[in-house]
Amino acid sequence: NAGVTQTPKFQVLKTGQSMTLQCAQDMNHNSMYWYRQDPGMGLRLIYYSASEGTTDKGEVPNGYNVSRLNKREFSLRLESAAPSQTSVYFCASSHLAGGRETQYFGPGTRLLVL
Amino acid sequence: AQSVTQPDIHITVSEGASLELRCNYSYGATPYLFWYVQSPGQGLQLLLKYFSGDTLVQGIKGFEAEFKRSQSSFNLRKPSVHWSDAAEYFCAVGPQNNAGNMLTFGGGTRLMVKP
Numbered sequence: 001n002a003g004v005t006q007t008p009k010f011q012v013l014k015t016g017q018s019m020t021l022q023c024a025q026d027m028n029h030n031s032m033y034w035y036r037q038d039p040g041m042g043l044r045l046i047y048y049s050a051s052e053g054t055t056d057k058g059e060v061p062n063g064y065n066v067s068r069l070n071k072r073e074f075s076l077r078l079e080s081a082a083p084s085q086t087s088v089y090f091c092a093s094s095h096l097a098g099g100r101e102t103q104y105f106g107p108g109t110r111l112l113v114l
Numbered sequence: 115a116q117s118v119t120q121p122d123i124h125i126t127v128s129e130g131a132s133l134e135l136r137c138n139y140s141y142g143a144t145p146y147l148f149w150y151v152q153s154p155g156q157g158l159q160l161l162l163k164y165f166s167g168d169t170l171v172q173g174i175k176g177f178e179a180e181f182k183r184s185q186s187s188f189n190l191r192k193p194s195v196h197w198s199d200a201a202e203y204f205c206a207v208g209p210q211n212n213a214g215n216m217l218t219f220g221g222g223t224r225l226m227v228k229p
């Protein structure tokens with residue numbers, strides 16, 4: 001049981017390049033999330049998917065797109081990377097049980113945009 | 115809108131000393147509250163959570179937190195800190211409702227432990 005996995009671990013991009021961050025979970029969770037972490041700002045939600053087939057914007061969605069490929073996988077795409085997107089990106093998943101939900105996080109992807 | 119404040123950006127304690135990390139939240143209803151820990155270069159690990167019931171919550175690694183509704187606080191404590199506790203700690207709040215729970219995180223407190 002690997003939990004939440006993310007690829008790649010590190011990536012360097014040039015401004016304007018595109019890339020997709022991959023996330024997968026093996027806990028049969030319904031909900032999945034993408035956050036970015038910047039110094040002093042904690043984690044901010046980019047997009048989330050409450051269930052397979054649905055996605056919704058979070059606090060900072062501009063410049064990103066997501067795909068909930070199936071129940072296990074939730075990808076984050078940067079179509080035209082900008083230096084402001086230099087950050088650490090975390091994927092999380094959760095399952096609602098009895099009206100209560102706890103999020104479990106992957107190890108993160110460190111992205112540098114030059 | 116909900117918000118979380120962790121007033122201390124950095125805290126340094128001596129190994130063996132007690133620890134209290136502060137967390138204050140703003141939320142219109144009874145929230146779900148969480149503490150996560152992040153070791154350098156790692157993801158976030160759940161330390162403990164409060165949903166309802168007993169306001170003193172026990173977590174992993176000897177941590178506990180107390181929910182005080184009147185003070186809108188959820189402070190994290192540990193009676194005796196170990197060098198391995200050096201990490202960044204995040205408090206988070208979420209709504210008590212449906213799936214797609216949007217957690218709001220504080221800015222984090224970085225803990226350093228002196229030998």
